[in-house]
Amino acid sequence: MRFNRSNLALKKDDTNRFLPWIIAFMTLLAALSIAGLLMLKQISQVFEYNSQDSITIQIPAGESSDDDEQRTSKMLVALKKVDGVVETTRVSNAEIKKLLEPWLGQTAGSETIPLPQIIDIKIDRTSDLTAEKLTRILGEIVPGTMVDDHSQWLANLVNTLKSAELIALCIVFLIALATIGTVIFTTRTGMGIHWQTLEVLHFVGAHDEFIARQFATRAFIVGLQGSAGGILLATPILYAFEYILKNLGSGLLPKASLNSSIWIGVSCIVPVVAIIAMMTARSTVIKTLKKMV
Amino acid sequence: MTEVVRFENVGLRYGLGPEVLQDITFGLEAGSFHFLIGPSGAGKSSLLRLLYLAHRQTRGLISLFGQDTADLSREKLPNIRRRIGVMFQDFRLLPHLSAFDNVALPLRVAGIRESEIKRHVEELLVWVALENHMDVRPPTMSGGQQQRVAIARAVISRPKILYADEPTGNVDDRIAARLMHLFEELNKLGTTVVIATHNESIVNEFGRPVLRIDAGKLKIPPQEGPHIRKNEPKINIRPNSLNQKETI
Ligand SMILES: Nc1ncnc2c1ncn2[C@@H]1O[C@H](COP(=O)(O)OP(=O)(O)OP(=O)(O)O)[C@@H](O)[C@H]1O
Numbered sequence A: 001m002r003f004n005r006s007n008l009a010l011k012k013d014d015t016n017r018f019l020p021w022i023i024a025f026m027t028l029l030a031a032l033s034i035a036g037l038l039m040l041k042q043i044s045q046v047f048e049y050n051s052q053d054s055i056t057i058q059i060p061a062g063e064s065s066d067d068d069e070q071r072t073s074k075m076l077v078a079l080k081k082v083d084g085v086v087e088t089t090r091v092s093n094a095e096i097k098k099l100l101e102p103w104l105g106q107t108a109g110s111e112t113i114p115l116p117q118i119i120d121i122k123i124d125r126t127s128d129l130t131a132e133k134l135t136r137i138l139g140e141i142v143p144g145t146m147v148d149d150h151s152q153w154l155a156n157l158v159n160t161l162k163s164a165e166l167i168a169l170c171i172v173f174l175i176a177l178a179t180i181g182t183v184i185f186t187t188r189t190g191m192g193i194h195w196q197t198l199e200v201l202h203f204v205g206a207h208d209e210f211i212a213r214q215f216a217t218r219a220f221i222v223g224l225q226g227s228a229g230g231i232l233l234a235t236p237i238l239y240a241f242e243y244i245l246k247n248l249g250s251g252l253l254p255k256a257s258l259n260s261s262i263w264i265g266v267s268c269i270v271p272v273v274a275i276i277a278m279m280t281a282r283s284t285v286i287k288t289l290k291k292m293v
Numbered sequence B: 001m002t003e004v005v006r007f008e009n010v011g012l013r014y015g016l017g018p019e020v021l022q023d024i025t026f027g028l029e030a031g032s033f034h035f036l037i038g039p040s041g042a043g044k045s046s047l048l049r050l051l052y053l054a055h056r057q058t059r060g061l062i063s064l065f066g067q068d069t070a071d072l073s074r075e076k077l078p079n080i081r082r083r084i085g086v087m088f089q090d091f092r093l094l095p096h097l098s099a100f101d102n103v104a105l106p107l108r109v110a111g112i113r114e115s116e117i118k119r120h121v122e123e124l125l126v127w128v129a130l131e132n133h134m135d136v137r138p139p140t141m142s143g144g145q146q147q148r149v150a151i152a153r154a155v156i157s158r159p160k161i162l163y164a165d166e167p168t169g170n171v172d173d174r175i176a177a178r179l180m181h182l183f184e185e186l187n188k189l190g191t192t193v194v195i196a197t198h199n200e201s202i203v204n205e206f207g208r209p210v211l212r213i214d215a216g217k218l219k220i221p222p223q224e225g226p227h228i229r230k231n232e233p234k235i236n237i238r239p240n241s242l243n244q245k246e247t248i
């Protein structure tokens, strides 16, 4: 239909054939990076929250379970009197067995293996209570008691996770730059191919805006198509990744999952890419046309 | 009478080359009809390029419609160009667009409503006897048909000035004569016309004032004033004779 083509003064050219594929590939990379970034964020948030003020106290197993009971209660009472201890939580035997299961297997369930007793405490970091001081105090009550301050190694872990997040962010940024570069290049190539047409458009009184709109509209459509394709490619990969993470087992890692915020983040790529492509094409055309008379 | 074009000591050089136009001074009055003649390489096309703003002069002053072109910002150029119709020596039709879309281009660029475009373009294509070729693309048209599409595109937006570069270059005398009558019709409607041509017989036959250019210099300034209209064309045609359905 000739009347529907009203603004299509430009013929299709080869640049439009490979651009969607490049954009799809860029989107795929961006989607994986952004999903990875958001998952790392989930994990580091859990760690960060836990590391703030918690310390774990481990009391060696006694002769019998009665003995264990007695030592633990004594310890709980003692802890209440220590300056800087805000809260104490006894970890039940069942929970301890669950934690140990990955290492000991089902034998952890049997009563025959002596288990240490564990107490989680929260301390006030502004007080002068330290792990060393606590070890000294508690060692006098039950010799061999271990005090485990998570803050140090958790802080290291969180820092590592944060730098991984930063790297993912940089990758997304580089992908955006590469996409912009590709759109600039293909727009310039397209303008070279259509130079004669552009001249004629000028002679019949077309504003630069009009010409830019032709390229921008097409870049927007190509951007939408390409990035939607990229998301389609990314989806199975993300699901596979999640499956692997879930089956890594062990309570070691906090669970990261493809929750709605990740899907929202990933699907935002589509309009963002289309808009970036459109604006890049538009400004490239306007800049290039300025060189014409 | 008001001048639509004024050149004062205009010079043009391409890049660092020699001046291909030197000290060009002349004016065109609204509603005038001129031939631009001169040997090959004299600078006719170059002069036209200055006239339709495809190039900027390297010196001198050009004003169009009373505006100094040096003062025109890029944003204002399209509005000036919309008042100028150009028929290029090589037509410059867009090969991927139909005859209809080619002719419609100046209107679409100006943002005219599609229903109005349809009416005007169809009317004009009938006028140049191409009503049966509206959907045909230029590459599959004859030279004469392409020429008529090019003319239709040049005049569709009712330009104040019409420039034609060698419009009769590659066609036989009969077509040439008909094209000339078409230009005269437009001129009668008030369009200022400038036609660059080699064809001396047409120049003689139509007896219009002549701008002669030789080696980049304007030799005979246009004869201005009321006598411009004195020389009526020898063959006087009825306006509707252009409506004939015969193929050109
Ligand atoms: N784009 C260009 N770059 C450099 N020189 C040019 C360019 N166009 C024209 N010229 C030179 O300018 C001079 C005038 O050329 P122009 O095309 O204006 O002549 P013309 O009178 O139209 O000739 P013809 O009758 O053959 O069409 C010539 O010497 C030509 O070589």
Ligand SMILES: [Mg+2]
Pocket (backbone or CB within 6 Å): B044, B045, B046, B089, B165
């Ligand atoms: Mg020429």
